[in-house]
Amino acid sequence: xxxxxxxxxxxxxxxxFTSGRRIGSGGGTVHAVDDVSFSLRQGEMLGLVGESGSGKxxxxxxxxxxxxxxxGSIRLHGRDITHLSRRDLRPLRRDLHMVFxxxxxxxxxxMTAGEIVGExxxxxxxxxxxxxxxxxxxxxxxxxLGPEHRFRYPHELSGGQRQRVGLARSLILNPxxxxxxxxxxxxxxxxxxSILNLLRDLQRDMGFSCLFITHDLATVEFLCDRIAVxxxxxxxxxxxxxxxxxxxEHPYTQALLSAxxxxxxxxxxxxxxxxxxxxxxSPLDPPSGCRFRTRCPxxxxxxxxxxxxxxxxxxxxxxxxxxxHLSAPGSKTPRIADPPVTTPVTG
Amino acid sequence: MSAEPLLEVSDLSVRFDTDEGPLQAVDRVSxxxxxxxxxxxxxxxxxxxxxxxxxxxxxxxxxxxVTGSAVFDGVDLLALGPRRLRRVRGREISYIFQEPMxxxxxxxxxxxxxxxxxxxxxxxxxxxxxxxxxxxxxxxxIPAPERRVDEYPHQLSGxxxxxVMIAMALACDPKVLIADEPTTALDVTIQAGILDLMRxxxxxxxxxxxxxxxxxxxxxxxxxxxxxxxxxxxVEEAPAEELFAAPQHPYTVGLLGAIPRPGERxxxxxxxxxxxxxxxxxxxxxxxxxxxxxxxxxxxxxxPAxxxxxxxxxxxxFHPEADxxx
Amino acid sequence: MSIVVxxxxxxxVAGRRRLRLLTKRFLRRPMAVGGLxxxxxxxxxxxxxxxxxxxxxxxxDFDAVLAHSSSKHLLGTDDLGRDVLxxxxxxxxxxxxxxxxxxxxxxxxxxxxxxxAGYYRGWVDxxxxxxxxxxxxxxxxxxxxxxxxxxxxxxxNATLALGIGSIPGFIRIARGETLTLREEDYxxxxxxxxxxxxxIIFRHILPNMTNxxxxxxxxxxxxxxxxxAILSFLGVGVQPPTSSWGTMLQEAEPYLTQAQRLxxxxxxxxxxxxxxxxxxxxxxxxxxxxRTTR
Numbered sequence: 001x002x003x004x005x006x007x008x009x010x011x012x013x014x015x016x017f018t019s020g021r022r023i024g025s026g027g028g029t030v031h032a033v034d035d036v037s038f039s040l041r042q043g044e045m046l047g048l049v050g051e052s053g054s055g056k057x058x059x060x061x062x063x064x065x066x067x068x069x070x071x072g073s074i075r076l077h078g079r080d081i082t083h084l085s086r087r088d089l090r091p092l093r094r095d096l097h098m099v100f101x102x103x104x105x106x107x108x109x110x111m112t113a114g115e116i117v118g119e120x121x122x123x124x125x126x127x128x129x130x131x132x133x134x135x136x137x138x139x140x141x142x143x144x145l146g147p148e149h150r151f152r153y154p155h156e157l158s159g160g161q162r163q164r165v166g167l168a169r170s171l172i173l174n175p176x177x178x179x180x181x182x183x184x185x186x187x188x189x190x191x192x193x194s195i196l197n198l199l200r201d202l203q204r205d206m207g208f209s210c211l212f213i214t215h216d217l218a219t220v221e222f223l224c225d226r227i228a229v230x231x232x233x234x235x236x237x238x239x240x241x242x243x244x245x246x247x248x249e250h251p252y253t254q255a256l257l258s259a260x261x262x263x264x265x266x267x268x269x270x271x272x273x274x275x276x277x278x279x280x281x282s283p284l285d286p287p288s289g290c291r292f293r294t295r296c297p298x299x300x301x302x303x304x305x306x307x308x309x310x311x312x313x314x315x316x317x318x319x320x321x322x323x324x325h326l327s328a329p330g331s332k333t334p335r336i337a338d339p340p341v342t343t344p345v346t347g
Numbered sequence: 348m349s350a351e352p353l354l355e356v357s358d359l360s361v362r363f364d365t366d367e368g369p370l371q372a373v374d375r376v377s378x379x380x381x382x383x384x385x386x387x388x389x390x391x392x393x394x395x396x397x398x399x400x401x402x403x404x405x406x407x408x409x410x411x412x413v414t415g416s417a418v419f420d421g422v423d424l425l426a427l428g429p430r431r432l433r434r435v436r437g438r439e440i441s442y443i444f445q446e447p448m449x450x451x452x453x454x455x456x457x458x459x460x461x462x463x464x465x466x467x468x469x470x471x472x473x474x475x476x477x478x479x480x481x482x483x484x485x486x487x488x489i490p491a492p493e494r495r496v497d498e499y500p501h502q503l504s505g506x507x508x509x510x511v512m513i514a515m516a517l518a519c520d521p522k523v524l525i526a527d528e529p530t531t532a533l534d535v536t537i538q539a540g541i542l543d544l545m546r547x548x549x550x551x552x553x554x555x556x557x558x559x560x561x562x563x564x565x566x567x568x569x570x571x572x573x574x575x576x577x578x579x580x581x582v583e584e585a586p587a588e589e590l591f592a593a594p595q596h597p598y599t600v601g602l603l604g605a606i607p608r609p610g611e612r613x614x615x616x617x618x619x620x621x622x623x624x625x626x627x628x629x630x631x632x633x634x635x636x637x638x639x640x641x642x643x644x645x646x647x648x649x650x651p652a653x654x655x656x657x658x659x660x661x662x663x664x665f666h667p668e669a670d671x672x673x
Numbered sequence: 674m675s676i677v678v679x680x681x682x683x684x685x686v687a688g689r690r691r692l693r694l695l696t697k698r699f700l701r702r703p704m705a706v707g708g709l710x711x712x713x714x715x716x717x718x719x720x721x722x723x724x725x726x727x728x729x730x731x732x733x734d735f736d737a738v739l740a741h742s743s744s745k746h747l748l749g750t751d752d753l754g755r756d757v758l759x760x761x762x763x764x765x766x767x768x769x770x771x772x773x774x775x776x777x778x779x780x781x782x783x784x785x786x787x788x789x790a791g792y793y794r795g796w797v798d799x800x801x802x803x804x805x806x807x808x809x810x811x812x813x814x815x816x817x818x819x820x821x822x823x824x825x826x827x828x829x830n831a832t833l834a835l836g837i838g839s840i841p842g843f844i845r846i847a848r849g850e851t852l853t854l855r856e857e858d859y860x861x862x863x864x865x866x867x868x869x870x871x872x873i874i875f876r877h878i879l880p881n882m883t884n885x886x887x888x889x890x891x892x893x894x895x896x897x898x899x900x901x902a903i904l905s906f907l908g909v910g911v912q913p914p915t916s917s918w919g920t921m922l923q924e925a926e927p928y929l930t931q932a933q934r935l936x937x938x939x940x941x942x943x944x945x946x947x948x949x950x951x952x953x954x955x956x957x958x959x960x961x962x963x964r965t966t967r
Contacts, residue, residue, distance in 0.1 A: 279506060
């Protein structure tokens with residue numbers, strides 16, 4: 001799989017916003033995404049994990065070109081789409097879609113579910129009315145909705161059904177890249193499960209590459225092949241799922257894993273955990289050097305390097321990238337917490 | 348269970364009068380809360396967990412019809428007059444909400460807001476109130492409390508605001524703290540700190556905590572005992588370890604199978620097909636019947652009573668796991 | 674074949690379900706229902722004025738000048754012996770015409786402008802917003818009176834003047850709504866679908882602000898009705914002998930001491946119409962826009 005050209009390549013992507021002047025705070029530049037590079041391989045599920053303010057949603061919006069990046073480049077199947085105009089992008093849109101977080105706001109309340117899902121076909125003039133109806137019916141079945149749901153308005157559907165409609169809309173043109181921005185975090189636990197199962201099934205059947213954005217490690221562990229961890233506009237660690245969970249290198253990844261709650265009191269209450277001090281700094285004024293240093297439990301070890309020099313994201317072992325001064329090929333960062341491991345399922 | 352309960356709720360029902368007709372939000376829920384206990388109430392959205400707790404401190408709108416009783420310290424909270432209610436609320440029983448952003452008044456400093464609570468309830472002077480506010484901020488582990496006390500809510504992060512909310516709730520040394528999804532709006536790394544804080548409060552102050560959440564991980568982390576609610580009813584109740592080790596109700600089993608578990612490779616997550624019923628009146632059958640694998644004639648025609656399958660483990664189901672295993 | 678039929682049928686069924694729900698909500702508000710009934714009554718009277726009025730509005734009966742009510746003239750006659758009831762009925766037509774058409778005019782002009790401002794923002798928005806502010810700085814009536822005076826007194830010009838006077842309010846509403854709606858996720862979703870600006874504006878934004886626009890319209894109509902009465906009373910609106918509530922008030926003014934009823938009837942009509950539309954509009958807002966109620 002590795003030799004095929006990546007579906008999506010992001011290189012040194014930067015997105016800064018000039019923040020509005022507010023009383024007391026003055027104007028400033030929000031460093032939402034700062035020099036982020038990664039690639040989404042063909043047919044892969046890449047999980048992008050970060051907390052609020054990490055810039056993960058901004059990154060997603062740049063990737064699908066809802067935002068124009070400040071600098072850097074985005075290539076879709078080798079083609080540079082970083083600065084294409086809306087008009088020039090339109091034909092490429094068939095290949096790239098997105099599922100949104102909020103199942104309520106992402107569907108136009110004045111259109112029926114069938115109209116919503118059929119709209120990409122209509123706008124790209126890919127099918128006449130009759131064929132469109134057939135294609136819509138087909139994808140409805142695929143996402144687990146009944147044919148009668150086509151004539152329902154969004155407010156008549158449950159949260160889970162709405163998210164299925166959103167999924168159907170983004171997949172009806174058979175895109176090769178799907179960006180999913182926290183698609184289940186607004187849903188109830190039992191509904192989340194069905195959407196996650198569905199997304200995994202669809203991905204396996206249709207073979208699209210998926211950038212899955214979330215704050216929840218357990219979800220990416222279930223779904224994704226590789227995981228990228230983001231903190232304050234930067235990637236701090238990228239590795240395969242197994243590697244991240246077995247051998248987290250970056251102290252932030254370790255803290256994140258440590259904070260993930262295991263739904264098993266016996267296990268959860270005896271884990272060695274690390275709780276991060278303080279709050280994430282403002283992206284308006286990120287710290288010098290390593291951005292994590294203000295909360296890093298290993299700051300004593302990494303100083304003074306981490307105060308001045310920004311650690312680059314580098315490969316410390318095959319396919320495992322870490323941006324930490326304490327991590328280098330052959331030398332590991334100290335383990336500060338136990339990663340969550342529930343009783344292994346036998347058989 | 349040996350200690351005298353601090354709070355005893357019996358047959359609590361709540362019905363709302365809405366534009367689309369009546370809605371039975373809570374249906375005959377009973378439970379007790381022991382001193383120093385952390386009681387978790389879990390369930391999906393709309394299961395009535397928040398409504399149950401809000402009805403205890405009478406925070407529901409006028410359109411809600413509440414029946415049943417909630418005896419705290421010998422008095423029925425649901426029958427309390429407005430003056431006595433004010434004395435109990437905030438002083439004996441405090442409440443913290445999910446949204447730390449909107450629960451604080453943006454035009455007053457943190458110190459003013461905490462101070463107001465202690466001045467009103469404990470009649471402290473302005474200076475003593477400020478002193479108490481600083482102490483409380485220290486208690487909830489806010490760094491540099493002498494400085495923070497003069498800051499406005501917008502100067503604080505989400506996690507800090509939630510700590511301030513907790514400080515305010517603890518201002519009068521309440522016996523019961525009701526925390527309604529206290530960590531849902533927060534990041535995971537911040538959540539861990541808040542949960543540690545709540546644990547510490549229970550240890551140091553002996554406050555009993557009712558923790559309402561949809562997150563089973565939170566319950567696994569901190570609760571002593573757990574109530575599972577579904578469609579307005581209590582379907583299961585057990586000590587936390589027991590509930591996770593041997594869930595009895597098919598809904599609880601489904602819920603536990605539905606969450607991705609960190610550190611575990613799962614091929615599939617368990618799904619619960621169907622939707623939660625929305626009822627205008629109490630349903631005269633098992634609320635989970637139309638989503639349950641084990642549903643039969645009895646399930647569809649009778650209300651299952653809560654029964655103890657083991658010591659302290661109650662379940663409202665005709666076909667609990669324990670029976671099927673036997 | 675059956676699928677195609679279903680396709681056309683089914684959305685209508687879904688639409689009907691929504692309508693039924695809204696109707697149910699509306700019927701729970703007796704004030705609003707009352708407002709609707711009264712407003713409807715006025716509209717019907719306006720439409721069927723020629724059939725309902727016993728006399729033509731200009732018909733003079735010199736045997737009965739300033740007569741009290743009688744079987745011949747139910748509400749009496751005015752100083753020229755014209756039947757007050759007939760003039761009131763024809764006046765309803767003039768007033769409703771001005772109210773409805775002025776509002777429509779304002780909507781047609783203002784909504785696209787407001788939407789463009791809200792959608793594109795930037796300097797376009799700045800210019801439109803400042804112009805709107807300037808227009809809003811003039812009290813609505815002074816603006817209308819000025820315009821009517823410039824255009825010359827007539828029913829059409831009164832409509833134009835009141836319509837133009839209502840434009841800034843509509844621009845604000847349309848702009849504000851567009852600003853809110855463009856933040857909804859279905860707008861970026863449409864961009865990803867490959868939609869152009871026109872599709873986004875007309876298919877995704879406009880349909881979602883119709884509720885607000887309908888409410889604003891119902892609340893603008895009474896303003897225009899009142900405006901017409903004032904313009905006509907001041908002599909820059911509808912001109913005699915055409916009948917409107919405003920001209921009736923103006924003509925009744927010299928007889929305030931001898932025949933108050935001449936002022937009372939059109940006055941009551943104005944109050945009733947304005948109140949009915951306002952109450953109806955408020956109720957409609959509660960029903961259509963759940964944000965204000967819950």
